[in-house]
Amino acid sequence: MRRRTVCLLLGLVATMTLCHGSASSDDPPPRTERERDAERKRTIRSTARDLTIPPVGSWRRRLAAEKSPLKFLPKYFPDLFYDPFTKNRKEMVEALWRAARTGGDQAIAGPRGEGKTVIVECVTIYCVFVGEVRFPLLCAATGEFAGQMLTNIKTQLETNDLLYADYPEICHPIRALAGAPQRAGMQTVCGQRTMIKWSGPKLVLPTVPREAVQRDEQLRAGGAVFVAKGLDAAIRGVRHGKLRPDFVPIDDPETRESADSEKQTTQREKIIEQDLAGVGGPGKRLGRVMLTTVQNRKCLSYKYTDPKQKPSWHGKRYKLLEKKPDREDLWDEYVGLRHAGMQEGDEFARKAHRFYLKNRKTMDAGAVVTSPKRFVDEKLPDGSKQEVSALQACYNIIADRGQDHFDTEYQNDPPEDEGQIEGPDLTAWRVQSQLSGYPRGIIPPDCKCLTSGIDVGKYALHWVVDAWRADATGFRIDYGVQEVHGTTTKSDDKAIDQAVLRALYTWRDETLAEPYATADGTQMGVAMTLVDAHYRRDAVYHFVRQVGQKSFRAAMGMGQSGDGATKANFRMPAKKGSGKKLGHEWFESRQANGVRLIAMNSDFWKRWKEDRYLTPTDRPGTFLLYGDEPRPHLAMGKHIVAEREEEEFVRGRGLVRRWKAVSRNNHWKDADYMSAVAGNMRGIRLLGTEGARRGGRTRKRRVTYLDL
Numbered sequence: 119m120r121r122r123t124v125c126l127l128l129g130l131v132a133t134m135t136l137c138h139g140s141a142s143s144d145d146p147p148p149r150t151e152r153e154r155d156a157e158r159k160r161t162i163r164s165t166a167r168d169l170t171i172p173p174v175g176s177w178r179r180r181l182a183a184e185k186s187p188l189k190f191l192p193k194y195f196p197d198l199f200y201d202p203f204t205k206n207r208k209e210m211v212e213a214l215w216r217a218a219r220t221g222g223d224q225a226i227a228g229p230r231g232e233g234k235t236v237i238v239e240c241v242t243i244y245c246v247f248v249g250e251v252r253f254p255l256l257c258a259a260t261g262e263f264a265g266q267m268l269t270n271i272k273t274q275l276e277t278n279d280l281l282y283a284d285y286p287e288i289c290h291p292i293r294a295l296a297g298a299p300q301r302a303g304m305q306t307v308c309g310q311r312t313m314i315k316w317s318g319p320k321l322v323l324p325t326v327p328r329e330a331v332q333r334d335e336q337l338r339a340g341g342a343v344f345v346a347k348g349l350d351a352a353i354r355g356v357r358h359g360k361l362r363p364d365f366v367p368i369d370d371p372e373t374r375e376s377a378d379s380e381k382q383t384t385q386r387e388k389i390i391e392q393d394l395a396g397v398g399g400p401g402k403r404l405g406r407v408m409l410t411t412v413q414n415r416k417c418l419s420y421k422y423t424d425p426k427q428k429p430s431w432h433g434k435r436y437k438l439l440e441k442k443p444d445r446e447d448l449w450d451e452y453v454g455l456r457h458a459g460m461q462e463g464d465e466f467a468r469k470a471h472r473f474y475l476k477n478r479k480t481m482d483a484g485a486v487v488t489s490p491k492r493f494v495d496e497k498l499p500d501g502s503k504q505e506v507s508a509l510q511a512c513y514n515i516i517a518d519r520g521q522d523h524f525d526t527e528y529q530n531d532p533p534e535d536e537g538q539i540e541g542p543d544l545t546a547w548r549v550q551s552q553l554s555g556y557p558r559g560i561i562p563p564d565c566k567c568l569t570s571g572i573d574v575g576k577y578a579l580h581w582v583v584d585a586w587r588a589d590a591t592g593f594r595i596d597y598g599v600q601e602v603h604g605t606t607t608k609s610d611d612k613a614i615d616q617a618v619l620r621a622l623y624t625w626r627d628e629t630l631a632e633p634y635a636t637a638d639g640t641q642m643g644v645a646m647t648l649v650d651a652h653y654r655r656d657a658v659y660h661f662v663r664q665v666g667q668k669s670f671r672a673a674m675g676m677g678q679s680g681d682g683a684t685k686a687n688f689r690m691p692a693k694k695g696s697g698k699k700l701g702h703e704w705f706e707s708r709q710a711n712g713v714r715l716i717a718m719n720s721d722f723w724k725r726w727k728e729d730r731y732l733t734p735t736d737r738p739g740t741f742l743l744y745g746d747e748p749r750p751h752l753a754m755g756k757h758i759v760a761e762r763e764e765e766e767f768v769r770g771r772g773l774v775r776r777w778k779a780v781s782r783n784n785h786w787k788d789a790d791y792m793s794a795v796a797g798n799m800r801g802i803r804l805l806g807t808e809g810a811r812r813g814g815r816t817r818k819r820r821v822t823y824l825d826l
Contacts, residue, residue: 168306171290171330175283187215190244194280198236201491206436210237210409217405218245218365225408225422225431229438230527232489234409238367239270242344245365246323247285249338253345255356255363255397259373261348265319267369268346272321287331288339291324292316313341320345322358349386350376353393363397368408370419377417386418412530423530435530436488439512444484446783447578448477450753451599453517457750466498467517474510477601480577485509521752522547544728546755550748552731554593558744561585561636562593567800568634570647571792572625573785574654576605576614579621580757580785581629583644586797589738590804592730595634596744597754597786600625615657622649622661646796648673648716650788659713667714671706673792675720677777688719702803704795716795723791724777725763726804730794739804753786760784 174180183193188211192199203211206228213224214237228234238256245251256271258264274281275292282289291312295301299317305324306312312324325340343358349371356363371390376382390406398404410419412435423433443449455470474481493511494504505511516524526532533547556562565585573580579600585593602621605614633641651658651672662670676688691698691705699706703719730741743751760781 168309169291169294169312171307171326172286174286174331175280177284180284184244184248187211187241187244190247191240194278194284195240195274198233198240204489206232206488207237209434209436210234211241214238214241214367214407215245217407218250219405221403221405223406223408223431225410225419225428225433227410227412227419227423227433227435227530229436229489229530230411231492232436232438234411235267235270235369238369238409239267239274242365242367243271243274246342246344247288247339251342251365253343253358253361253363254365254367255353255394256344256346257353257366257368257371257394258346258348259370259376260350261319261346263370264346264348268319268321268344271344272316275323285339287326288323291326319347320358349389353389353397356397362399362402364402364404366394366397366404366406368394368406368410370410371408371422372410372413372418374413377413377419380416383416383418383421387421390418390422411527412532413526414532415534420532437530438488438492438528439485439509439524440488441484441486443481443509445480445577447575447580447599447785448481448601449513450757450783451578451601452481452513453753454598454750456514456517466504468498468500468502471502471510475506478507482507482509487512516752520749521756544731544759546752546759547748549731549755549758550743550751552735552740552742553746553748554742554744555746556593556595556637556744559596559634560744561595561634561640561642563636565593565636565642567645567797567802568595568642569793569796569800570644571789571794571796572622572647572649573788573792574618574622574650574652574658575602575785576609576653577602578785579618579625580789581625582786582789582793583629583634584793584797585634585642586800586802587738588802590730590797590802591738592741592794592797592802594741594743594754596629597789598629600629615654615660618654618657619661622658626665643669645669645800646671648792648796650674650792651715659709659711662713663711671716671796672713673716673718673795675718675723675788675792677719677721688717688721690719702798704798716799718792718795720791721763721775721777723795724761724787727791727794728758728763731758753783756781757783757786758790760787 179193183190188203188208191211210226210228210232213226216222217224218241242251242254242256246254256264256267258267275289278289282293291305291307291314294305295314295316299315302312302314302316304311305314307324307326307330310325310327312326313322314324315322321344323339323342323344343361345356345358345363347353347356349368368390371386372383376386394406395404408419408422408431410423412419412423414420421427422431423435425431425433452470452474455473456467459467459469487508490508492508493506495506496504498504505514512524512528515528522533554562561568562585564587566588568583568585570581570583579602581598581600582594583596585595600621602617604617604620609617630644633643635641647670649658649662649670649672651674655672658672662672688703690703691700693700698708703722704716706714706716709715727741730739733740735742743754745751748755761777761779761784763775764778765775
């Protein structure tokens, strides 16, 4: 209204002047006092809006850091990159930098919590600041996640004091907004608008004249554009004026829901292969890098990090635990101690922690963790540290969340049979899921006897205690690891024998000191314990003679070993001889030193015991573990499936079934089948599998459905 009034007055004055001819037509019309005041105020406001860029804090520091992202990131983001770069993180940084400079595709799967998102955000800032990237398109599984990445980048540009000191031409105009994006439209430097945009899903960095920084340096980041998009939204046609994306970092492209959905996985793959592939425009260089974590074997991340399925993406998968420790059996015991401690009210599992501290050198041997600093180094109320190594942190995850979770989220190697229970082959999960519901140490009703098996090793005894019903339904009521103290790689035979003897006596005194009992308190002792005599025969023979052979026997399995090497094949004697007792796929022979040795057909009994785990829980002849939670039995399940029976062609014999090792940790498997043999020695029979003996051989008939 005021401008209109002024214009009318000026028009009136001009008309009067023309009418009276008192002034030349070329003279500017005289300005009123109000006009002069308005012009003065406009000049003052314009001068106030015009920014003066502070001098660069250190050109030397800035130019030195710009030589490499591995120098830039720890220099300008020390609170995020305070440890030396691990192999995993270094490869992620270099992949992003390589794609920014030369284009191309790369997919890398890293362990969960490896800082992939932080790497994407900070490397993108670096690539823009050094001028290699003008338009990064930040992609994530959803628009919300992508928007959070953009927010994190804006926070760094607005609050990072070292960035502000060395890159004032970018950070000073941003800070000058003082959190009010609406001021961006009128912001100027040296009288020129900065064209900054600081709101919505798009960020445009300010553009300032070169003379504003008081040095003849090329300002490469001004006018760069950041856009954030989720793979759950439209991406085609992304541009800003004439600029189109030239760099596409993809951070975790899928959610848990989409990873489990074949339809959503296919849709996201189309977006990556069609929409994202064309955002740069025809004939333009475009770099795409996917940093992710595998969720299952059907998900998008698994496909893109598999060079066989997506060779152009040069997929790589990194593990947190690159190489397992040599003594996994001790870690199995650690996991068991952690579970037991927490069940007994030990919130932080200090008993397991002390066990690790005592045996740390042995338990760490052979292990390689890719992120050695990745553990919780905090003191607990008792003064001890929560964790003292990354390896301990790995096994805490395994103990608390399960092996499948660790393999998937931290090893990028999800199990093929995750969660599988039904099927012809025995899996660790199936073993873990065979649960009785009875607490540890409690004998279920109608059980006739208890048996035990002990596998003897140089460093540990693996033992089990089982309860049996007459129809061969079995219950594992207890198991564990008894450490053999005092043995080293340089120990001689005598020292090893003495250590094994001490461990066997300790197990007898501690495990069998108090009889197991039923829920109503009825006690029952272990009727038969078989001790493996393959490894230290003399020590085991001495032990069973000393403790009495009424309920203890030395035992040897015969057949094909787990590693495929041929041991003595089992051959049942034709008839009873002096000192011989014949059983079902086992026989007892009296040795010259008085030891009553049990020879077992290991091939048969391993197969027999696997059938028990595969028998449904409501059928006779099934085998169940104590408790109602599968997770505590993780290590047991792994040991039971550490060997697989496979067919192999042997000249002169045709197809032969042999047990092949898939893991060295099969110790509980040996104790497992030895306890079954002990049960058979005490009269436990699977219905219909054993008939009358004729001519020294067992007549067998097939078990029918009616029998069961």
